[in-house]
Amino acid sequence: MLDLGGVEARRRRRRVRAFEAAVFVPVLLALALLATLFFDVITDSFSWQVIAPHNSGRSFAFAEGFAFHRTWENVVRLELLAQGRTPEEVDALLADPEARRLFAARNRVELMPWVDGLPLRWLVTSSRDDHVADLPLFEGVGRRRELLASAEPGQVVLLNAWLDWSFFLKNASRSPAMAGLLPALVGSLMLIALVILLAVPLGVGTAVYLEEYAGDTPFSRLVELNLSNLAGVPSVVYGILGLSVFVRLLGLGPVILAGALTLTLLVVPVVVVAAREAIRSVPDSLRQAAYGLGATRSQVVFRVVLPGAVSGITTGVILAVARALGETAPLLVIGAAAFVPRPPAGPLSPFTAIPIQVYNWVSENDVEFTHVASAAIVVLLLVLGVLYSLAFYLRRRYESRW
Amino acid sequence: MTDTAGIPAETVRTAPVPPEESALVITGLSLWYGGYQAIHDVSLTVPRNQVTALIGASGSGKSTLLRSINRMNDLVEGVRVEGSVTYDGVELYGPDVDPVEVRRRIGMVFQKPNPFPKSIYENVAFGPRLMGFRGDMDALVERALREAALWDEVEDKLRSSGLGLSGGQQQRLCIARALASDPSVILMDEPTSALDPIATDRIERLIDDLKRDYTVLIVTHNMQQAGRVSDRTAFMHLGRLVEEGPTDLIFTNPKHELTERYVSGRFG
Numbered sequence: 001m002l003d004l005g006g007v008e009a010r011r012r013r014r015r016v017r018a019f020e021a022a023v024f025v026p027v028l029l030a031l032a033l034l035a036t037l038f039f040d041v042i043t044d045s046f047s048w049q050v051i052a053p054h055n056s057g058r059s060f061a062f063a064e065g066f067a068f069h070r071t072w073e074n075v076v077r078l079e080l081l082a083q084g085r086t087p088e089e090v091d092a093l094l095a096d097p098e099a100r101r102l103f104a105a106r107n108r109v110e111l112m113p114w115v116d117g118l119p120l121r122w123l124v125t126s127s128r129d130d131h132v133a134d135l136p137l138f139e140g141v142g143r144r145r146e147l148l149a150s151a152e153p154g155q156v157v158l159l160n161a162w163l164d165w166s167f168f169l170k171n172a173s174r175s176p177a178m179a180g181l182l183p184a185l186v187g188s189l190m191l192i193a194l195v196i197l198l199a200v201p202l203g204v205g206t207a208v209y210l211e212e213y214a215g216d217t218p219f220s221r222l223v224e225l226n227l228s229n230l231a232g233v234p235s236v237v238y239g240i241l242g243l244s245v246f247v248r249l250l251g252l253g254p255v256i257l258a259g260a261l262t263l264t265l266l267v268v269p270v271v272v273v274a275a276r277e278a279i280r281s282v283p284d285s286l287r288q289a290a291y292g293l294g295a296t297r298s299q300v301v302f303r304v305v306l307p308g309a310v311s312g313i314t315t316g317v318i319l320a321v322a323r324a325l326g327e328t329a330p331l332l333v334i335g336a337a338a339f340v341p342r343p344p345a346g347p348l349s350p351f352t353a354i355p356i357q358v359y360n361w362v363s364e365n366d367v368e369f370t371h372v373a374s375a376a377i378v379v380l381l382l383v384l385g386v387l388y389s390l391a392f393y394l395r396r397r398y399e400s401r402w
Numbered sequence: 403m404t405d406t407a408g409i410p411a412e413t414v415r416t417a418p419v420p421p422e423e424s425a426l427v428i429t430g431l432s433l434w435y436g437g438y439q440a441i442h443d444v445s446l447t448v449p450r451n452q453v454t455a456l457i458g459a460s461g462s463g464k465s466t467l468l469r470s471i472n473r474m475n476d477l478v479e480g481v482r483v484e485g486s487v488t489y490d491g492v493e494l495y496g497p498d499v500d501p502v503e504v505r506r507r508i509g510m511v512f513q514k515p516n517p518f519p520k521s522i523y524e525n526v527a528f529g530p531r532l533m534g535f536r537g538d539m540d541a542l543v544e545r546a547l548r549e550a551a552l553w554d555e556v557e558d559k560l561r562s563s564g565l566g567l568s569g570g571q572q573q574r575l576c577i578a579r580a581l582a583s584d585p586s587v588i589l590m591d592e593p594t595s596a597l598d599p600i601a602t603d604r605i606e607r608l609i610d611d612l613k614r615d616y617t618v619l620i621v622t623h624n625m626q627q628a629g630r631v632s633d634r635t636a637f638m639h640l641g642r643l644v645e646e647g648p649t650d651l652i653f654t655n656p657k658h659e660l661t662e663r664y665v666s667g668r669f670g
Binding site: 101215216283291296303 | 472576580
């Protein structure tokens with residue numbers, strides 16, 4: 001009688017399952033750590049606050065204040081009326097550009113998840129507000145009745161979402177409530193745009209040269225060896241290179257262009273490796289077909305090889321950009337500014353970037369800057385997440401090509 | 403059979419091609435890959451508007467010989483060629499000759515169908531576009547597809563990918579792609595070895611039609627195929643051309659012992 005489920009077979013199956021479970025543990029661990037990180041920064045970007053407002057201290061329902069394109073004006077009007085001005089005075093103030101500019105410089109229209117027991121309220125906060133208390137999200141949930149009861153007359157108890165729409169529009173400030181991500185966000189976007197502009201032609205060109213033109217010569221082997229070495233150099237070292245070459249020798253100073261050139265050095269090896277792999281994955285039979293039809297070497301590169309490799313190259317470029325986006329050390333070394341009040345005007349302006357801004361905010365003493373830093377980290381992680389998803393999507397599409 | 407014993411010093415030739423019918427003339431061609439000599443002093447005349455088959459065992463140099471005609475071997479590093487190949491009296495290995503120009507006039511079809519990952523239309527238009535063709539591309543594409551006996555099957559899906567076709571259709575698409583450049587000679591390197599018998603039959607009938615307008619040189623492993631499609635056959639062994647002549651004579655009455663053993667299936 002044939003025994004297909006005996007003791008031996010059962011023991012083996014158990015061993016296989018145990019091994020599978022053991023391999024799965026690190027995956028679970030990594031997922032748990034990632035979830036903890038997200039949970040931590042997201043909860044840190046909320047806080048319960050008690051403030052002594054400089055303005056009226058009145059909040060307005062979402063529907064009351066919201067108006068497409070004119071929300072700011074709408075809420076400011078409600079606030080000014082609440083301060084006891086007449087409708088005529090309010091109209092005159094809002095019609096005067098100088099008065100509007102002054103008001104906007106000192107006050108923020110913010111949508112709070114919870115104010116004085118009411119959900120989703122507009123509140124006009126001022127740089128002159130006095131911040132009485134600041135409690136973490138979970139601590140405050142249980143104690144909100146207590147907070148409301150203990151608040152002195154005129155004080156406002158609110159749940160502040162530090163990451164709101166106005167966070168993207170505010171400039172840098174010494175006051176946490178007024179500090180926004182705009183200069184760092186614009187700085188990072190300009191850096192990335194310049195890095196793409198510089199690294200793609202350089203990296204793809206090198207990859208095309210190595211794969212399609214250079215034979216197995218001592219020179220090409222030297223280039224290859226150096227590329228793999230460069231990919232392993234710590235990023236701080238690139239910062240020092242950028243400082244001595246771009247900032248000092250070329251005399252650019254600590255500007256966006258110098259930062260972009262430094263980050264380009266950092267990511268070009270990554271782009272080259274990814275582009276070479278993508279170029280190698282284009283079947284040789286297609287090159288043969290094109291040569292057989294009388295294509296020149298450059299026609300083969302531009303009409304067959306690069307079109308076939310473009311999604312792989314794009315994936316590599318996105319991963320390289322994601323790396324550049326998160327880099328802090330080289331930018332600190334070349335002298336990215338600690339405090340940049342307004343978005344940079346162009347590639348030759350002093351700048352800051354999101355990771356540097358985060359670094360500066362977490363170094364501040366004021367506990368409220370923790371929330372600002374967390375909000376910035378959430379933005380950074382979201383941008384990175386979008387970039388990685390894009391890379392993943394492109395890779396999936398391109399795997400099924402041949 | 404790894405030694406050169408039994409290979410005649412001179413190629414055995416039956417009913418040589420008269421000079422007025424010759425299109426391609428290969429004279430004393432030798433080829434080295436680095437230090438390894440793959441072709442030894444081969445001379446062969448290919449007649450115009452006929453199909454010539456190159457047969458021989460694996461490693462006999464028949465594909466290499468085919469690739470030296472349109473100078474595809476120039477792309478391989480460390481290749482050295484001696485001897486001469488002429489078409490209509492023009493030396494293809496002359497000092498001023500651009501290999502790219504040679505390849506534009508001598509079309510090639512490969513062992514495995516290799517359409518580009520583009521539309522059927524763009525596959526056929528690829529060659530003319532390389533040369534900066536400015537005329538009526540639609541008409542050109544239609545003509546090439548008709549000549550390759552594919553038009554009726556793809557007429558209504560010219561914009562869909564060439565990779566969506568069956569293997570046999572892909573190979574005919576590759577033939578159409580070669581024809582669109584209006585070549586004088588078509589080289590085929592085992593064009594049906596990756597295809598099923600029905601697709602093979604279509605390609606063989608197509609080759610028979612093509613010789614009206616083109617000179618065809620085909621490498622094949624399949625001796626029945628050589629017998630069915632070719633007018634003349636050349637038998638290669640270990641980089642040397644052993645015997646060549648009209649196909650019926652090579653198959654029914656081979657003069658050399660090696661040829662006799664190969665066509666009767668006793669080796670290779």
